[in-house]
Amino acid sequence: MTPTEHQPTYTIGQAASMVNTTVKTLHYYDEIGLLRPSKRTEGGHRLYSAADLWTLELIGTLRYVNFSLEDIRKMISGELSMTEALNLQIDALEVELGAISSMLAILKQARQRTIHNSSEDSMHYIADLVASRSAHSVKRQQFINNKIEETKLLEDLPEDWQASFMHLFNKYIMKESKLTARQTQAWIELQKLMNDSTYMEELASCELPFFRMALHPQHQAHDWIGQMEQIRLRTLEAIQHQWPPSSPAVQTLTHDFLLLYANVEELGQPDEFIPRQARHLLDSVTERILRFNKLCTIVNPEWQDITGGMELLMQGMQALLAKKRNN
Incomplete structure (x- = not known):
């Protein structure tokens, strides 16, 4: 009999009671793969070990400080380091703190106004304050258009390729x-x-292969957008199936993604272009670019599909280059 067989186990009801949660929550954690019980009875009933209970306590603690279930899953599985997870959460909470400060300022101004005005007038005043601080899509689009024009980032590209460059940003943000x-x-x-010139320089450097390709494209602009959308869907599938970066499916996906940045001449030399483009993209990821993606995810959570897919592709590039070094 092994040592683990002597260790006590607990039913799902007992486990839920011991960590101050619900049976429904433990069922859900099992379903999404966050925490599966160490054992089951012959009848299939869940049995939780002391280690399982500790993990459940940890999940509860991380939830208390507002970590998402997906981030917790990545931390438990080792996909996300503690340092990375803490940095992500601190960044998110700092944004949250700024938002709370903004709302507090609006409410304090409104309270001051109610001293000398009617409730109806004060309600209109709150609406005006919120409207003055909000950023609806027209305002956001105007800012982006002005910034692109000011920096001349896309001035050398044909109009259809300018639209291609902005496609995902326009679609989600x-x-x-x-x-x-x-x-x-x-x-x-x-x-x-x-508005930070350093960030815009980093963006231009990161996207340099796109600019080169768009001047001598292998595809029409609308076809390129369609293929990029297919890449996005394929990355989502890979993430859902938890395929590793070195797997044939992810390596094929990475290969196809990199080739979308090749111009007509580079397309004829894939063995040279693919590793060169992979190294360029990996070297181009800066703290500002990572921060940009985090903020975009807050503005629209659907942006996570983009960043999650890019993370997988970056890991695929690292595996591709490692394999090339070892050959």
């Missing part, structure tokens, strides 16, 4: 949606970031 206070705060920081 310029959606017709009213921003919450937290999203507005993230948008304010996004504007500051895009």
Whole structure:
């Protein structure tokens, strides 16, 4: 009999009671793969070990400080380091703090106004204050257009390729949606970031292969957008199936993604272009670019599909280059 067989186990009801949660929650954690019980009875009933209970306590603690279940899953599995997770959460909470400060200022101004005005007038005043601070899609689009024109980032590209460059950003960040206070705060920081000339230089450097390709493209602009959308869907599938970066499916996906940045001449030399483009993209990821993506995810959570896919592709590039070094 092994030592582990002597260790006590607990039913799902007992485990839920011991960690102050519900049976429904433990069922859900099992379903999503966050925490599966160490054992089951012959009848299939869940049995939790002391180690399982400790993990459940840890999950509860991390939830208390507002970590998402997905981030907790990544931390438990080792996909996300503690340092990375803490940095992500601190960044998110700093944005949240700014949003709370903004809302507090609005409410204090409104309270001051109620001293000398009617309730109806004060309600209109609150609406005006919120409207003055909000950033609806037209305002956001105007800011982006002005910034692109000011920096001349896309001036050498044909109009259809300029639209291609902005496609994903327009699709996800310029959606017709009213921003919450937290999203507005993230948008304010996004504007500051895009007003930073260093960030715009880093963006231009990162996207240099796109600019080269767009001047001598292998595809029409609308076809390129369609293929990029297919890449996005394939990365989502890979993430859902938890395929490793070195797997044939992810390596094929990475290969196809990199080739979308090849111009007509480079397309004829894939063995040279693919590793060169992989190294360029990996070297181009800066703290500002990572921050930009975090803020975009706050403005619209759907942006996570983009960043999650890019993370997988970056890991695929690292595996590709490692394999090339070892051959």
